[in-house]
Amino acid sequence: MSAEKRRKIEPSEIRPAPRPAGLVLDAQLHLLDRQVLDVDGVPVTTVDDLELSGPAPDEPIPEGAAPPSITALLTGPVLGTRIFGGRPPSNRLIRIPWDVVSGVDTVITVGVRSDSLEASWVERWLRNHVIGRIPGGSHDPD
């Protein structure tokens, strides 16, 4: 850890923020832990983490470098490591690419059907191997 001395930012030094043009999203507030619905409104999963096209760690960022952007919403095993520390190997990350995201409100909507997403493989496995097999499994409750 670098110098323990803490330099307190005086409130007077804080200037009004520049206002970006488009929709402004804070990750913790608007993206993380939000429910993801597919195009028909079927819940897909909850956003456990975000993947950025961000800078490589521990490398100085050149002046005027393009800012990173969100490449994918992450879900699945990454929730465990987010809470208890550590990091899952990158091949085990389940991704929902950012370009299928169609809207961000109190929920995040994607423009595709949930069955087409890798994030719903557990649901599909259970449906085909367990729940679908039990009689009455694919009937509307009457």
Add this chain to the structure above:
Amino acid sequence: MSQYGRRLATILLALAVLAGALTACSQRPSPEALKGPAKDVFSAVQAATLAVDLRIKNSTTAAAGSTAADDMLGEVESATDEVEGFTAPTEEEKSLRDDMLTSFATISRAMLHARDALTAPSGGPEQGQPGSGAHGLPEVLGELRNATDQLKALMTKAGIQ
């Protein structure tokens, strides 16, 4: 991030120790320690007496009555096990514990008769008909009342109000 994991583990450990403290260890048969089992058995025999009384008035079904008697028998047995677990070094405590155990035994015998009498289908309103001769409902009721009075006397003697 992982210090949360460690903190979580310490909390769980503390809870486990807490749970350990909850289990009662074996005590000496002081009136204070006997108060719990004695009151439990008193409550159980009163409930069984009420069940038999209601059955005589045909206010309850055979199933409900016998279930009540069965439950109460279970209560008396667990109280008896608890009192048997007491260590009684002095002579005076030993006699108190043994009196208590004999009283519990008479109560559980009375309850056994009550359960048998209660399970017999009610043959109609006349008295004493269901169940074998000496174990008709009114006789069982009397037996239960005597056992209760015996326990009550013992409790007042031992200073358990």
Add this chain to the structure above:
Amino acid sequence: MKRLLGVALGILTAIGGFVDIGDLVTNAVVGSRFGLSLAWVVVVGVVGICLFANMSGRVAAVSGRATFEVIRERMGPRAGLANLAASFLINLMTVTAEIGGIALALQLASGVAYLLWVPVALLAVWLVIWRVKFKIMENVTGLLGLSLIVFAVALFLLKPDWGVLASQAFAPSVSQEEGPGVYWYFAIALFGAAMTPYEVFFFSSGAVEERWKVKDLMQARMNVLLGFPLGGFLSVAIAACAAVVLLPAGISVTTLSQVALPVAQAGGQLALAVLILGVVAATFGAALETTLSSGYTLAQFFGWSWGKFRRPAQAARFHMSMIVVLLAGAAVLATGVDPILVTEYSVVFSAIALPLTYLPILIVANDPQYMGEHVNNRAVNIAGLVYLVIILAASLAAIPLMIVTGAGA
């Protein structure tokens, strides 16, 4: 006319749905040991559940988000996971207690050992969750649960000394025999029985299941504001029956068969039959609600597709988790643990975990992004704050009291 029927149905269902094995046992135990001197706790609990259910129902209706999604979004994954673990364990305890309650009631009716009834109850609960429509399930168990009114009828038939009962209720005194520690321990247990978190998970998820919109809020508020207090009145009637018959006889309730004694004494075998029907319906309804609640909490935390309005195949993980919960409940019962004991612990742990679910709802009900202009008004916020203090106090005092009194022994 149809609307009036709908309103009446909603209220009746709320009454029948309010009382479960936790209310039944805790009120009977408290009545048999403290008389009505703890009746004020039921009133506090009922007002609390009305406030809490209203807020979470409004959050669900306006924002379309059920309770546990909101909890995770607002508190982040770590606090959310702790909340999920606590709520899930308490739900599992309550499912075990409710299924045990069904079995005990059937034992009371048949004389056959309750452990033989557990698989029957389990299968019946699962079948209803698997096939029966949400609305039908809710109404049938609610209406049948109404037969618990037999406790109120029995109270009148017992012709008690109303003066004594009233003095106990309005001038509560801690009887020296039981001691203040046990008195306050059972106050928390009664509070937990009235304000069980699963009722709120079920209520707000039900709002999403039945696609409530803002216009339905009026009906929902009516159900809560009329149904729950009447349900609370039933709880007090249960305690009063025990106070009139069991307390003088020195019988302290530890089994369901003892709870039935006052009703048998008052109304004979007919009243007993109605009571058993009421207990089976109330515990069956509660078993459905708690099993669904555990499915809802898991699905809403992990973002699975959930809901009885969907085909089971469309909500595979939701249904799978409920099957696992039911089997786990049965496994716990198979160990021979006394369901009444499980019930007594489940209501106290409900009180302990209540702040974890109450605080996020209170916060989101004030968040314009979720609620638009339907945010809490000033009165609701003041009441919400008062209850936040009560709930925190009960939650903090529960464990120390549990140790000091040996869980109310």
Add this chain to the structure above:
Amino acid sequence: MILTDLLGSDVVDSKGERLGEVSDARFALDSAPTQLLSQARLVGIIVSPRTASSFLGYERQGMTQPWPVAQLLRWWHRGSFLVLWEDIAMMGSQEVVLRPDYVAYESGLPR
């Protein structure tokens, strides 16, 4: 890069003095549009002097109810500020280093 590696790590200025922890990352959807939604560009990071736990999102939404909870949480996060992407020199695995001439902006969310 995974976002949660960034959240909660320390923020130091060019002289190595600790300013606080990254409590959030702000994005704006104003750059090149993809098929459905435009790219979410990283505007900057929000630094909180005391704790990274962005508690219930109060500190940036100007909400005042319920009465004590909102005020308590805002007090807990007072002094948070926004640092733009251009002012970040290095995003290390241990800490984020800012450029010497970084500017601290208000972190309040534009209403």
